Amino acid sequence: MAECDAAGDLSTDTLASTPLNKPMTTTAQQIADHRDYLMKFARLQLRNPSWAEDAVSETMLAALSKPQAFESRAQLKTWLVGILKHKVVDILRLAGREVATGGNDPDANEDPLENIAFQADGHFVEKPAEWGNPEQDLNQRQFFEVLEVCMEQLPGPQARLFLMREWLELDCEEICKELKLTSTNLYVQLHRARLRMRECLELKWFGSPKSA
Amino acid sequence: MRPRLKTCKQVAALLIAREDRALSLPDRVVVQLHLWACDACPGFERQLLLMRNAMKQWRNYTTNDEK
Numbered sequence: 001m002a003e004c005d006a007a008g009d010l011s012t013d014t015l016a017s018t019p020l021n022k023p024m025t026t027t028a029q030q031i032a033d034h035r036d037y038l039m040k041f042a043r044l045q046l047r048n049p050s051w052a053e054d055a056v057s058e059t060m061l062a063a064l065s066k067p068q069a070f071e072s073r074a075q076l077k078t079w080l081v082g083i084l085k086h087k088v089v090d091i092l093r094l095a096g097r098e099v100a101t102g103g104n105d106p107d108a109n110e111d112p113l114e115n116i117a118f119q120a121d122g123h124f125v126e127k128p129a130e131w132g133n134p135e136q137d138l139n140q141r142q143f144f145e146v147l148e149v150c151m152e153q154l155p156g157p158q159a160r161l162f163l164m165r166e167w168l169e170l171d172c173e174e175i176c177k178e179l180k181l182t183s184t185n186l187y188v189q190l191h192r193a194r195l196r197m198r199e200c201l202e203l204k205w206f207g208s209p210k211s212a
Numbered sequence: 213m214r215p216r217l218k219t220c221k222q223v224a225a226l227l228i229a230r231e232d233r234a235l236s237l238p239d240r241v242v243v244q245l246h247l248w249a250c251d252a253c254p255g256f257e258r259q260l261l262l263m264r265n266a267m268k269q270w271r272n273y274t275t276n277d278e279k
Binding site for chain 2: 077081082118121122123127130131133140141143148172183187190191194195197198
């Protein structure tokens with residue numbers, strides 16, 4: 001809380017008087033330059049435009065209230081993403097169960113494993129395709145873009161829980177505790193999210209073996 | 213109870229679950245035995261491992277894409 005108060009009067013005196021290696025305005029500008037970048041991940045994780053706005057605004061305020069000089073743009077970015085992750089966790093914690101609900105779950109009445117063709121005896125109809133190695137022979141940045149599109153296409157609750165695992169690196173116990181979810185509920189949603197991600201990557205990046 | 217035999221579909225479900233929780237010892241044994249004997253499931257496992265690795269790299273990339 002004290003942090004927020006301190007940030008409140010930043011725009012007036014602090015900006016001009018903070019002793020820093022570089023002029024404060026430059027640092028403030030550098031921080032502001034990363035806004036869009038931060039918004040992208042806040043949106044991806046929170047799947048709620050106003051939550052994302054809040055998370056990024058609070059991140060920028062926190063960053064401005066304790067400005068640090070960084071040698072490189074990359075270091076500043078790493079620092080900002082670190083702050084953003086904390087702000088995002090706060091918002092998720094406040095939202096509680098809402099994080100894992102909301103909207104209609106397209107997978108509610110269906111086992112997503114059914115999307116992979118299994119024979120009646122439980123065998124794969126077709127062998128899972130060899131995906132090869134995307135880092136080796138393919139443009140990694142493009143692969144990440146596809147990965148992000150696939151995450152955007154997850155239903156909101158699945159996306160939030162999936163990213164809490166994969167981006168925020170929370171363990172399942174923490175997630176259940178913070179969101180007041182049962183572990184069964186969490187595992188079911190993560191299972192669905194992972195299968196959807198697999199399906200999406202196969203379709204958009206590795207090429208569908210079904211058409212082969 | 214037939215702990216010995218699992219179908220590919222059941223093994224696939226366990227392989228996915230393994231990304232988020234530790235499997236019980238009997239489940240781990242059953243999965244490993246199945247993977248040795250099965251023609252298709254090791255491919256599914258490789259896909260999941262690739263996804264695990266991809267997400268890890270993406271996470272590093274989100275923190276800093278200017279290396």
